Amino acid sequence: MGTENVTLFLAMLAVIAEGAVLVALVVWACFRRNPRVVAARGVLVDGFSPVAVQLALCVALIATAGSLYFSEVSHFLPCRLCWYQRIAMYPLVPILAVAVWRRDPKVRYYALPLTVVGGLISTYHVLLEHFPSLETSVCEAANPCTLIWVRRFGYLTIPSMAWSAFALITVLLLVAGAGERRAARYEEEPDTVLEEVR
Amino acid sequence: MTKPQTTRRPFPVLAIGFGVLVALALVVALVAALGGGGGRDGGPAEGVSETRPVTVDGQALAPDDGARPDPAVGRPAPAISGASSDGQPVSILNDGRAKLVMFVAHWCPHCRAEVPRVVQWTAAGAGQGVDLYAVSTGVNADAPNYPPSSWLEREGWTVPTVADDKSGTAADAWGLTGFPYFVAVRPDGTVAARASGELDRGQFDALVAAAHG
Numbered sequence: 001m002g003t004e005n006v007t008l009f010l011a012m013l014a015v016i017a018e019g020a021v022l023v024a025l026v027v028w029a030c031f032r033r034n035p036r037v038v039a040a041r042g043v044l045v046d047g048f049s050p051v052a053v054q055l056a057l058c059v060a061l062i063a064t065a066g067s068l069y070f071s072e073v074s075h076f077l078p079c080r081l082c083w084y085q086r087i088a089m090y091p092l093v094p095i096l097a098v099a100v101w102r103r104d105p106k107v108r109y110y111a112l113p114l115t116v117v118g119g120l121i122s123t124y125h126v127l128l129e130h131f132p133s134l135e136t137s138v139c140e141a142a143n144p145c146t147l148i149w150v151r152r153f154g155y156l157t158i159p160s161m162a163w164s165a166f167a168l169i170t171v172l173l174l175v176a177g178a179g180e181r182r183a184a185r186y187e188e189e190p191d192t193v194l195e196e197v198r
Numbered sequence: 199m200t201k202p203q204t205t206r207r208p209f210p211v212l213a214i215g216f217g218v219l220v221a222l223a224l225v226v227a228l229v230a231a232l233g234g235g236g237g238r239d240g241g242p243a244e245g246v247s248e249t250r251p252v253t254v255d256g257q258a259l260a261p262d263d264g265a266r267p268d269p270a271v272g273r274p275a276p277a278i279s280g281a282s283s284d285g286q287p288v289s290i291l292n293d294g295r296a297k298l299v300m301f302v303a304h305w306c307p308h309c310r311a312e313v314p315r316v317v318q319w320t321a322a323g324a325g326q327g328v329d330l331y332a333v334s335t336g337v338n339a340d341a342p343n344y345p346p347s348s349w350l351e352r353e354g355w356t357v358p359t360v361a362d363d364k365s366g367t368a369a370d371a372w373g374l375t376g377f378p379y380f381v382a383v384r385p386d387g388t389v390a391a392r393a394s395g396e397l398d399r400g401q402f403d404a405l406v407a408a409a410h411g
Contacts, residue, residue, distance in 0.1 A: 139306035139378075141303075141366075141377060146306075149342065
């Protein structure tokens with residue numbers, strides 16, 4: 001399974017991640033207005049929150065493995081912005097792993113700053129790929145951040161796949177938080193919570 | 199009165215569905231792998247080599263770190279003897295003629311933007327009285343827009359172009375630090391000016407004027 005197929009696999013995962021993030025955004029943006037969406041939100045939170053941190057760990061693991069594959073197997077040199085994104089992504093693996101092991105629902109307070117900063121750097125990197133003159137009009141001879149190593153489905157590059165991973169981990173951690181709050185609410189007013197999802 | 203029994207933590211159907219989607223992505227990638235799909239753009243045509251041995255004669259120029267006044271100005275430009283990607287001999291020598299030498303890398307988006315502009319400007323008469331040369335360097339078969347010979351051909355590039363060797367000997371000797379890189383050389387063989395990055399027509403004309411001395 002060479003670079004092309006690993007890229008295809010990661011790109012498909014990125015599309016799934018983007019779809020999940022889009023659904024989450026729509027549900028979050030509409031949930032106060034439409035009772036059906038309130039119910040859908042309840043179903044989604046109930047369905048995903050018990051395994052949200054585990055899923056976030058899987059996403060971080062795949063992103064880290066993919067990043068290492070590109071640099072160590074495909075020999076794509078990480079640029080300066082790639083390194084910053086790695087700094088944000090790699091620690092998520094041990095942080096989320098420990099959270100899964102200890103069943104720590106508060107992990108989002110430690111992980112979200114990393115995912116948000118990483119996502120912002122990815123956003124800037126994607127912009128730089130589309131508008132190379134944003135930063136400079138020169139390609140560094142060594143390893144410029146404007147170099148696009150791979151492109152899939154016409155738009156997915158390495159930083160945009162990283163963005164998808166950061167965004168999905170962010171959403172999953174928020175879902176875990178929503179699940180925790182929902183469970184606390186259930187303890188206080190179970191009938192209301194159950195009514196919402198009916 | 200007893201509290202009604204309800205399931206607080208339902209079976210995570212959605213999460214499992216998500217896992218199934220991920221597994222499907224893996225299956226599609228595996229099928230693509232077994233089918234031998236994918237693959238990078240084709241390599242160079244037969245008889246074409248994107249890197250060729252080059253010989254440099256003369257003292258190397260200081261790397262262009264952007265310092266102005268440029269310490270390389272007034273220094274003799276080293277001579278380059280090599281060949282184009284299709285094996286035709288191309289040399290950049292001290293032959294008493296003004297020159298403008300452009301160093302490009304196929305993967306650099308700024309080079310990809312600049313090359314068609316230079317084609318357009320020279321077609322419109324820019325660079326009259328100056329010999330224009332290019333050096334294709336920084337070649338990386340894993341990087342985008344490979345091979346550079348195909349890219350330059352697509353752009354209608356007719357400038358004599360030296361294919362630098364794998365270690366970028368010509369680029370190093372001329373002090374390259376970023377792409378695209380321009381060096382204007384006077385008729386006496388000394389460096390008149392250097393510039394890195396995308397140029398507009400005015401900057402290009404200024405380099406041509408500097409080369410005229």
